[in-house]
Amino acid sequence: MNSNLLFDFSVNKENNTIHVTRDFAANRSLVWDAWTKPELLDLWWAPKPFLTQTKSMDFREGGMWHYAMISPENEVHWCKLDYQTIENQKSYSGLDGFCDEHGTLNEAFPRSQWNNVFSDNGENTTVNITIKYETLEDLEKIISYGFKEGFSMAMENLDQYIEMKFKLRNELKPNRFPRVCTYLNFPGNTEEAFLFYQSVFKTEFSGKGIQRFGDIPADGNHPPVAESVKKMILHVELPITGHHVLMGTDAPKEMGFELNSGNNMHISIEPETREEAKRIFDELSAGGRVTMPLEDMFFGAYYGSFTDKFGVNWMVNHTN
Numbered sequence: 001m002n003s004n005l006l007f008d009f010s011v012n013k014e015n016n017t018i019h020v021t022r023d024f025a026a027n028r029s030l031v032w033d034a035w036t037k038p039e040l041l042d043l044w045w046a047p048k049p050f051l052t053q054t055k056s057m058d059f060r061e062g063g064m065w066h067y068a069m070i071s072p073e074n075e076v077h078w079c080k081l082d083y084q085t086i087e088n089q090k091s092y093s094g095l096d097g098f099c100d101e102h103g104t105l106n107e108a109f110p111r112s113q114w115n116n117v118f119s120d121n122g123e124n125t126t127v128n129i130t131i132k133y134e135t136l137e138d139l140e141k142i143i144s145y146g147f148k149e150g151f152s153m154a155m156e157n158l159d160q161y162i163e164m165k166f167k168l169r170n171e172l173k174p175n176r177f178p179r180v181c182t183y184l185n186f187p188g189n190t191e192e193a194f195l196f197y198q199s200v201f202k203t204e205f206s207g208k209g210i211q212r213f214g215d216i217p218a219d220g221n222h223p224p225v226a227e228s229v230k231k232m233i234l235h236v237e238l239p240i241t242g243h244h245v246l247m248g249t250d251a252p253k254e255m256g257f258e259l260n261s262g263n264n265m266h267i268s269i270e271p272e273t274r275e276e277a278k279r280i281f282d283e284l285s286a287g288g289r290v291t292m293p294l295e296d297m298f299f300g301a302y303y304g305s306f307t308d309k310f311g312v313n314w315m316v317n318h319t320n
Contacts, residue, residue, distance in 0.1 A: 006126065007155070009148055016139045018147070020129040022155055026162045027293055028118055031125040032089050034158055035116065038065070039253070044157035046070075047150040055101070061086050065094075066103050076101075081114070091117045110138030123295045164216075178276075181237075181268040183315060184248040190233035194248055201240045211235045213250075228252075266305065268315040274302050277318035284308055284316075 006023040024031045034040045038054035046052040046069050055066045055078075065081040078101050083094040097111035105111070113132040118125060133139040186193055191210065198205070214230030232250035239245050247268065271277040281294045287309035294304030294316060302318040 005124065005159070006121075007152075009152070011139070011143065013136055013139065016133045016136050018129075018131040018139070018142075020127075020131075020151070022127050022129070023121060023124045024127065024158060024162055025124055027123075027295065028089060028120055028125045030162065030292070031127065032118055034161060035118075035127070036092070038067075040161070041065075041067070044161050045154055046157075047153035048157065059083065059086070064103070066099075068101075078103075080105075089118065091115070110134065110141060112142070178272040179243070179245065179270045181245040181247050181270065183266040183268045184246060185251040185264045186233075186248060188232055188250050188252065190236065190248045190250045194233075194236050194238055194246070197238055197240070197246060201238070203239050206237045206239055206245070207235075209236070213252075226252075263313060266313040266315045268317060270317050270319070272318075274318050277302055277316050281306070281316045284314055 005025060006021060008019070008021040010019045011017075012019065034044065036059050038057040042052045042054055044052075045067070049072045051070045053068045053070055055068065057063070057065045057067075059065070061083055063083045065083070067079055067081075069077040069079060071077075078099050079096065080099045080103055081094045081096045083092060086092045093113070093115040095111050096114055098106040098109040100106065110133055115130045115132075117128040119128070120126075133142065184190075184193070194205070194210075211234040212230065213225045213232050213234050215234065216225060229250075229252045232252055234249060236248050237245055238248075251264075269277075269280055271280060278294060281304050285306040285308060288307050290304070290306040292303070292305045294302065297303045303316065305313070305315045307313050
C-alpha cells in the first residue's frame with residue numbers, strides 16, 4: 001500500500017461499529033465504479049489468496065449483489081449484500097451477510113450494516129466506511145475472524161487495480177517535446193493490428209517495443225494477471241507519416257474494460273507546458289463530458305481525458 005494514503009481503522013464497542021477511512025489515488029468516478037461494478041469488484045474484493053466471483057448484481061435500491069469468496073482449495077463461501085440506499089457517486093448502504101448459492105441467509109453468522117461515503121480529497125478519493133452489528137458479540141466475532149487484516153488486504157488489491165488502470169494510460173514519453181498521437185484500444189488483437197500497420201508504414205516500434213501484460217513484474221506489488229490476458233498488449237508505439245505516432249493497447253474485459261466503437265480511439269495531445277495543457281483541456285472539453293479530470297497522476301504526468309461536444313475522444317497528457 002502507498003504509505004502516503006490515509007488509512008484509519010477503529011472499533012467502537014459502545015455502539016457495535018467498525019469505522020474505516022481510506023484514501024485511493026484516483027478520482028471519485030473511478031473509485032465509485034470499482035466499488036459498484038461486479039466485474040471490478042471481482043478483481044479486488046477478496047483478500048489474497050481468495051478470489052471473488054459474482055453470481056449476480058442488481059445495483060439499485062432494493063437490489064442485491066450475490067457473490068462467492070473462493071479459497072485456493074476451491075472452498076466456496078457465498079455472500080450477499082442487499083442494497084438499501086444509493087446516491088450516485090456519493091454514497092450507498094446495505095446489509096451484508098453469508099448465505100448459500102441460492103441467496104438464503106446463513107443465520108449462524110451475523111449480518112453487517114454497511115454505509116460507504118465517497119468524497120474528493122485533492123487528487124485522491126476518500127471512502128468513509130461505517131459497519132454496524134446488532135450486538136457486541138457479533139462485532140467481536142467478526143473481529144476474531146481477522147476482519148481487519150482481510151479488509152486491509154482487499155484495500156491494497158484496489159490500490160493495485162488503480163495503479164494498473166493508470167499504467168495503461170502511461171504513454172512512456174521519453175521527453176517533453178509537444179506532440180499529437182492517436183491512441184487505439186483493441187479487444188485483444190492489438191498485436192495483429194500493429195504488425196499490419198508496421199508492414200504498411202515500414203517503420204519500427206519505438207519506446208520499449210511491444211510490451212505485454214505478462215511483462216508486469218510478479219512481485220506482489222501488482223494485481224495478478226489472468227493467463228488469458230498475459231499475452232495481450234499492454235502498450236505499443238509506432239511512428240507513421242509526418243512524425244505522427246500510433247499508440248495502442250488491448251482493453252481486456254477481464255480487467256473491467258467495456259470496449260465499443262465509440263471509445264476505441266482517442267486523440268492524445270501532449271503539450272509542452274502545464275499551462276498549455278490546462279488551456280487546451282478546458283477549452284476543448286467545454287460542453288462535452290469529462291471522463292477523467294485533469295490531475296497530477298502518480299506516474300508523473302498531468303493527465304485528463306474527455307469526450308468533446310461533437311463526440312470525439314481526447315486525452316491531454318503533460319509529462320511533469
